[in-house]
Amino acid sequence: MLPSKPLRERRHQRYRLLVALTLTGFGLTLLGLVRLQILDGGRYAGLAKENRVRPEVLRAPRGTIYDRNGELLADSSPSFGIVFRPFPAESTQRALEAMSPAWLARVSALVELDSAEVRSRVNFANLSGQSAMLKHDAPFAILARVEETRSELPGIEVQLEPLRRYPHGTLAAHLLGYAGEINGAELDTLKDAGYQPGDLIGRTGVERRYEDVLRGRDGVEYVVVNARGRRVSTLKESGELAPVPGQDLVLTLDLKVQRALEEVMADVPRGAAVVLDPRDGGILAMVSRPVYDPNEFSHGLTRARWKQLSEGGANPLLDRAIQGVYPPGSTFKIVTMSAALSRGVARAGTRFAPCLGGLNYGGRRFGCWDHRGHGSLDLIGALQHSCDVYFYQLGLKLGLARLEETAKALGLGARTGVDLPQEARGLIPDAAYYDKRWGARGWRSGLLLNLAIGQGELLLTPLQLALMTAEAAMDGRPLRPHVVERVGRAPAFRPARPVQPGLPADSAIWRPVKEGMELVVAAGTGGAARVPGLRVAGKTGTAQNPHGQDHALFVCYAPVDSPRVAVAIVIENAGHGGSVCAPRAGAMLRRLFLPDSLQRPAARPAPRDSARRAVVDTGVVDAD
């Protein structure tokens, strides 16, 4: 079949156009070749002879982290690292020589790495043409030895690099998190995002959550070096990329508050404490114990030290403030009380059967923490003295569904949405949970008695406790705890927490709760948190712990008339909240609210003292 009409028509014309295009294309190519090989040929021949062009990564400095007042919390400072620089000019042969066993042994001894690790890093460098970091922030002694042995150890050099620095050491370590050198597995998955060997990557805390904005983008330049590895000039012609520095973060954290909290928590072996700004949910301070120094990670951890940190029994890497879950104990009575008031189950003056030190229910005796009994109390008095018997009866009237709904509406038992990684959910059990655990009808309302006083299956994080306290202080306004105030110059994006059904958000509901909480501190179980001249409202808690001694808890906010801090302190296996946690809260509030002259001369008030004083003042032996 002959070509069709449209194909035959003006065929020669089209053919000529195709030929013209082809000739243009190849002509252009020839032109490019002539330019490259003849006009610039001499220059390239020089480069090829001398020929040491290599890419230098221009590391983007990681963003700086400030507290809300512009105090420095984390930055990058210049340091000297030991690197292996591959040989672009010499043949592969020469590169192989550099990897002789003797070389490897000397280098690995010098940088204190095992030789397999050194070998793999050097191999990667030879493949990619990029420098391989062998030791970060090398001490002067090692630097000096590298300079001495330079001629014997080809490829080993000293290089300037930014080092992540946390000037306050362990202060707010868990909240800030740490950044470490990226590892092989991460490199494989994050290659598209432009990570390279030697880059820092945020591993926990703010460093991890805000990795994208903190890291910036590395640049690259191509440098010509001479035979001794010294830079001669920079190639400008192609592929040059300027580094884009990471963005700075301004946290809601207040260094002053953080310091005060760190101080009162200094001698705590295991525990956590959070201070929230109840007005907007910003985290003012956050402490978890035991603690580690994030600077250690910047220098590169030895395997042994990493093992010690990650596998030791106390697990210092765990951020107990958001990842630790604890039964809330009597602090949960705040939730029970607000639920009862909002559902009309009880009013401020409601009295039930008097407390005689315990309550018989379902054939079992449920004791009050004070075996002598509290007698007849109204609702406010019951909170003030943390009377379990009163709250047992309140819980029974309230029922599981309404208690659970109120707790969840307050944001408990779910992630608060704080901008920190790996937050725990906690647990507010509901009927479905019990059905699943014990089988439908396999459980009785007796467990409601335990829930009403914060025992049983309930689990909350210290952050959730602080959130609960802040919401009480703000008459139930839903808050979203957060830690980053501004990213670069823009305010951080923060979706509001949706209002859930069943949220008690009426000041009439909260007035008796707050009154009771103020009495807890003024003349109740939390007397140790009293601060002269400051109205403090709080609640003590002691959570039974099947694995050991009770956990001590205390939550409070101050000043009562215009709340500015909401505090939650949890100390593991420490006994009673009123005697262990409340004095620490009091000491911290004194530091924050009292002028310096009114404070005691000792930098850290002795908790034992204030606890004893509380006993004398209130006549109450101890918290719940």
Added chain:
Amino acid sequence: MPTRSRLRLPALDMPLLLAALALVCLGLLTVYSATSIPGAHQGLWTRQLAWAGIAVAVAWVVASIHYRAYDALAWPLYIIAMGLLVLVLLKGSSAMGAKRWLDLGPLHFQPSELAKVATVILLARCFDQEKIDLRRFKHWFPALLIVLLPFALVAKQPDLGTSLTFPVILIAMYFWAGMPVGQLLLGLSPVFNAALFFLTGGLWWSAGLVVVLLGAVRPRLATLVVVVLLNFCVGYALPHVWNHMHDYQKRRIVTFMNPGEDPYRAGYQIIQSRIAIGSGGFKGTGYLKGTQKGLAFLPMRHTDFIFSVVGEEWGLLGTATVVLLYALLVLRGFRLALVARSGFASLVAVGVMSALFYHIMVNILMTIGWAPVTGLPLPFISYGGTALVANGIQIGLLQNVAIRRMEL
């Protein structure tokens, strides 16, 4: 006797054949040189020699079957090729972050090479009609769909460089099958739009261009509507979508458009390649005497960057020879399209040649730093079995057209 010998070698296009063979020989020599340094890849040239033999045999077979058979089998071929492309996405083995290969026992096979040939054959079949009028929507639109499928499948691997071969083939065959140049440019205007947006950030230029083209071409209504809609989509939506994307999404797209695995390494390769070619000067350093090719930093010196080795060792004499051989090959190919006996044969020749031309241009311009780093091999020269056999098929098809150009 003369008649018999004529039957033996029936009207082969000798310049085309010799140019291709010369390029393959040059390729073998260069692969030998590029892999002569101790270390990885040494001795690969023997395998390349074997592949060259296979490629010649395949070319022979492809040339000896009458192209009417390919015409008749166009759809099954296309469907099989698309099936393989889907298979490679599902089960392919990846190299450098892209799934391009199918493992067939000891063999690696790259289905995109087959897809190119199959698409050319199917398009030729579609355009080879007595009443074809590519100004009409119902005539040009099916071809667009035929090409979009392999384009999308290969782009998904992701292999943008290879996937762009398909639109290049389509444009060339549209043109050869009689679509007016004005309309072709009009159809491409959304692409210009997008390119201008990324280059300049503004769209006034391309808006003006579209208006001028519309005035000049006066297309039919359906075409007009589609073109204007497409331009509107690109012109209006693109900046909007772009500005609302997250940084990491933008980064993905930028990485996709610059597929040189990572930008740091790509820039370095280009510098090394330019140094190698430039240092060759006029005469070159001499065969096997190149120093730059030994650099471990040109890891693809026997595949994608083999032209750099040619440039270093043989200088401008070598590179110009290679470029002229390619020019001869391409021009002979287009001439075959002109003299071909049937519309189908003519269209196949143009389709095959445009794909080759695109590969040659993109690869050479990449090695001298005038085009982005893509994973495209240099036809006939780069090391690689599938590509060489695919080139054999292409030459076989062209010779097929040549042999039968005197038929009645």
